[in-house]
Amino acid sequence: DSGVTQTPKHLITATGQRVTLRCSPRSGDLSVYWYQQSLDQGLQFLIQYYNGEERAKGNILERFSAQQFPDLHSELNLSSLELGDSALYFCASSVVVGSYGYTFGSGTRLTVV
Amino acid sequence: LAKTTQPISMDSYEGQEVNITCSHNNIATNDYITWYQQFPSQGPRFIIQGYKTKVTNEVASLFIPADRKSSTLSLPRVSLSDTAVYYCLVGDRGLNFGNEKLTFGTGTRLTIIP
Numbered sequence: 394d395s396g397v398t399q400t401p402k403h404l405i406t407a408t409g410q411r412v413t414l415r416c417s418p419r420s421g422d423l424s425v426y427w428y429q430q431s432l433d434q435g436l437q438f439l440i441q442y443y444n445g446e447e448r449a450k451g452n453i454l455e456r457f458s459a460q461q462f463p464d465l466h467s468e469l470n471l472s473s474l475e476l477g478d479s480a481l482y483f484c485a486s487s488v489v490v491g492s493y494g495y496t497f498g499s500g501t502r503l504t505v506v
Numbered sequence: 507l508a509k510t511t512q513p514i515s516m517d518s519y520e521g522q523e524v525n526i527t528c529s530h531n532n533i534a535t536n537d538y539i540t541w542y543q544q545f546p547s548q549g550p551r552f553i554i555q556g557y558k559t560k561v562t563n564e565v566a567s568l569f570i571p572a573d574r575k576s577s578t579l580s581l582p583r584v585s586l587s588d589t590a591v592y593y594c595l596v597g598d599r600g601l602n603f604g605n606e607k608l609t610f611g612t613g614t615r616l617t618i619i620p
Contacts, residue, residue, distance in 0.1 A: 395549065395551075397549075435610050435611060435612045435613065436550070436593075436610040438609055438610075451609075481547065483549045485549070485550075494540045494542070494552040494555055495550075495552065496552065497549030497550050497551070498549055499548060499549055500547070500548070500549055502547070
């Protein structure tokens with residue numbers, strides 16, 4: 394157990410629908426990062442939050458949005474889903490200063506049918 | 507953020523030492539080098555991080571030459587369970603640690619042969 398909790402583990406939904414993925418960072422970590430990994434693809438950075446504020450944006454589609462709440466958990470909202478959105482979505486968290494890098498959760502596997 | 511270049515794939519036999527080299531010609535003064543391991547359908551796992559010379563932990567060693575334009579991850583006596591994708595990342599680890607974009611490349615797919 395990495396300490397980063399992602400729910401749900403699996404999600405199957407239809408095209409055009411909207412889903413919410415949830416991430417609880419490791420205790421004490423203020424930064425949360427979201428990544429998308431499609432089949433046999435690398436990890437695409439989507440967005441980062443730090444202590445409730447958006448800090449960096451990567452290749453995140455306009456149909457996707459995220460937020461970090463006062464208790465530091467984060468949610469990634471995916472709307473108007475398309476078949477191509479099927480992927481593993483990972484959340485990672487990090488300490489502000491430290492030598493251990495980023496800690497990833499086990500991911501949410503989203504299947505759009 | 508410094509761009510990195512790694513071999514796409516490598517094969518090795520069980521019990522051998524494996525060295526995976528990462529090139530990062532544009533590394534900045536404040537950048538650290540971090541390596542991650544990823545098994546299929548799992549999130550990446552931190553392996554090791556370093557700034558210069560050599561770092562060793564219970565899992566691996568990281569060799570960084572004086573010019574820091576490359577680094578080598580060394581896995582001693584690999585086993586079948588070391589079959590995974592290995593990513594090299596370079597980025598600022600200082601006060602702006604929470605601001606950096608953690609960009610993963612395609613990584614190196616390491617296959618251990620019995």
